[in-house]
Amino acid sequence: MKTRIVATTPFDDQKPGTAGLRKKVSVFQQTHYLENLIQAIFQTAGDFEGKTIVAGGDGRFYNTEALQTLAEMAAANGVRKLIVGRNGLLSTPAASHLIRHRGAFGGFLLTASHNPGGPDGDFGIKFNTSTGGQASEALMDSLHEATRKLQSYSILDIGRLDLDRPGERKYGPLSVEVVDPVTDYADLMETLFDFDAIRDLFGTGFRMCFDAMNAVTGPYGKEILEKRLGAPAGTVVNGSPLSDFGGLHPDPNPVDAASLVEYMASESAPDFAAASDGDGDRNMILGRGLVISPGDSLAVMAAHADKIPGYRDGLAGVARSMPTSRAVDKVAERLGIRCYETPTGWRFFCNLLEAGLIDLCGEESFGTSSSHAREKDGLWAVLFWLNLQAVTGKDVGEIVHDHWSEFGRHAYCRNDYFIADAERAAAVTARLEKQVESMSGNCFGNLTIDKADSFTYVDPVDGSESRQQGIRVFFVDGSRIIYRLSGTGTSGATLRVYLENYLEDPASHSQDAPSATANLAGVSRDIACIEELTGLSEPTVIV
Ligand code: VG1
Numbered sequence: 001m002k003t004r005i006v007a008t009t010p011f012d013d014q015k016p017g018t019a020g021l022r023k024k025v026s027v028f029q030q031t032h033y034l035e036n037l038i039q040a041i042f043q044t045a046g047d048f049e050g051k052t053i054v055a056g057g058d059g060r061f062y063n064t065e066a067l068q069t070l071a072e073m074a075a076a077n078g079v080r081k082l083i084v085g086r087n088g089l090l091s092t093p094a095a096s097h098l099i100r101h102r103g104a105f106g107g108f109l110l111t112a113s114h115n116p117g118g119p120d121g122d123f124g125i126k127f128n129t130s131t132g133g134q135a136s137e138a139l140m141d142s143l144h145e146a147t148r149k150l151q152s153y154s155i156l157d158i159g160r161l162d163l164d165r166p167g168e169r170k171y172g173p174l175s176v177e178v179v180d181p182v183t184d185y186a187d188l189m190e191t192l193f194d195f196d197a198i199r200d201l202f203g204t205g206f207r208m209c210f211d212a213m214n215a216v217t218g219p220y221g222k223e224i225l226e227k228r229l230g231a232p233a234g235t236v237v238n239g240s241p242l243s244d245f246g247g248l249h250p251d252p253n254p255v256d257a258a259s260l261v262e263y264m265a266s267e268s269a270p271d272f273a274a275a276s277d278g279d280g281d282r283n284m285i286l287g288r289g290l291v292i293s294p295g296d297s298l299a300v301m302a303a304h305a306d307k308i309p310g311y312r313d314g315l316a317g318v319a320r321s322m323p324t325s326r327a328v329d330k331v332a333e334r335l336g337i338r339c340y341e342t343p344t345g346w347r348f349f350c351n352l353l354e355a356g357l358i359d360l361c362g363e364e365s366f367g368t369s370s371s372h373a374r375e376k377d378g379l380w381a382v383l384f385w386l387n388l389q390a391v392t393g394k395d396v397g398e399i400v401h402d403h404w405s406e407f408g409r410h411a412y413c414r415n416d417y418f419i420a421d422a423e424r425a426a427a428v429t430a431r432l433e434k435q436v437e438s439m440s441g442n443c444f445g446n447l448t449i450d451k452a453d454s455f456t457y458v459d460p461v462d463g464s465e466s467r468q469q470g471i472r473v474f475f476v477d478g479s480r481i482i483y484r485l486s487g488t489g490t491s492g493a494t495l496r497v498y499l500e501n502y503l504e505d506p507a508s509h510s511q512d513a514p515s516a517t518a519n520l521a522g523v524s525r526d527i528a529c530i531e532e533l534t535g536l537s538e539p540t541v542i543v
């Protein structure tokens with residue numbers, strides 16, 4: 001068994017986006033493409049000699065092949081031990097927990113998250129550090145630099161990994177421990193939530209539907225909801241991870257999980273429903289005839305945290321990504337705690353969590369989590385809402401309506417414009433960046449711009465600065481529009497326009513979010529000249 005040094009040439013498109021590097025499967029299948037990326041990570045993320053790392057993915061097409069290559073390269077790069085989920089599976093939050101729990105040096109998460117899978121779909125890799133959180137901006141930059149210079153990689157033929165059988169085995173110099181992907185994570189959940197109370201709730205005949213969208217959370221949902229909490233068999237639907245997600249787009253939002261929304265609006269709707277995404281870090285919460293907007297979900301969690309065992313001692317602070325609705329800000333103000341505003345992408349929460357400045361955080365893109373991990377966590381959010389219903393005796397609809405009566409409602413919608421020509425999309429934000437300074441005072445219909453800026457974030461922990469993280473337009477009446485380009489797509493570009501309208505009067509709370517933000521949607525197109533610059537007169541998707 002001898003390490004081979006393989007000569008290669010750099011690829012110029014290995015710049016990580018909002019959460020790791022995502023590309024079409026066919027791009028990852030190019031000779032040396034995956035190997036170059038992995039080698040660049042081994043070169044830049046620290047000294048891996050003698051270390052333990054975690055690896056696993058969402059089970060999508062190419063998961064097993066990539067794991068095999070990773071193991072061969074880990075062995076060649078001095079890694080001593082690889083901890084991997086059985087069959088190569090690990091949800092993103094479970095991987096984050098496992099890294100922390102086992103004191104690993106870092107972890108490779110094989111996922112393109114909510115992007116479609118299968119041979120014609122997407123694949124992706126994220127590297128998380130020993131904190132369990134995603135690599136920092138600075139590490140991403142050096143990683144990208146390394147991919148542009150790489151001339152060779154090291155690999156060792158260690159034989160085919162047996163990923164089916166739990167236990168520790170030696171492959172050449174590398175120890176590989178295959179673990180159950182669910183157990184440690186489920187144990188952690190038991191320490192945070194009142195499982196007895198939730199079990200009693202299911203005992204009263206409470207019905208729920210958890211849609212795992214044929215992705216990684218199926219086994220987690222079955223173990224936690226059906227086995228440990230006693231929900232009836234069949235509570236988890238689409239519960240077997242499939243390499244192409246059964247053709248579903250595993251993104252828990254009202255458009256891609258439309259059938260669940262329809263079900264919850266029907267006569268036979270259960271009391272509660274939820275869905276998660278490809279790698280298990282997103283969540284959508286539904287009541288009968290109602291989808292809870294992620295910003296509201298975060299705010300409700302913050303307001304009721306003291307009722308949940310894991311958060312009974314109070315919250316140090318909370319955080320939201322900048323485009324996320326300001327509903328949680330109102331709760332933080334009431335609680336007398338800080339609310340931090342970070343750029344989009346979970347990695348920006350990690351320093352705040354690590355420094356103990358916050359306990360809860362969330363993004364408008366159906367992501368919420370807490371200090372228990374360094375990734376967002378879909379099932380955790382579902383358990384939080386279950387626990388809340390169990391202790392308050394109220395259903396999701398009552399909880400959220402009560403919240404709105406107390407704090408007012410931040411009606412919220414995201415308009416996504418898919419623009420095939422990425423340059424035309426970039427022209428929209430470039431023009432806004434130029435004009436943003438002089439927007440104040442401009443009127444659009446009955447709306448007047450109070451102030452506008454390009455969002456810069458200074459990390460309060462390490463002082464690092466991230467510029468151009470989105471254009472913010474604030475109106476005199478308290479409403480807000482944000483523009484930014486997506487960093488997770490694999491073709492063309494997506495312009496995201498985030499609309500938020502604060503409704504104080506309870507009489508206005510029952511309208512649906514698109515109607516409550518319709519005026520802002522039109523104004524957002526006028527301000528950014530979207531039709532003129534892209535040819536699109538309407539958003540491609542509204543979530
Ligand atoms: C999107 C979301 C962002 C999220 C990211 C990763 O990024 O907007 O909030 O953190 O996906 O989520 P972008 O750059 O496309 O807007 V996941 O579940 O796909 O890892």
Ligand code: CO
Nearest residue numbers: 113114279281
């Ligand atoms: Co995800």
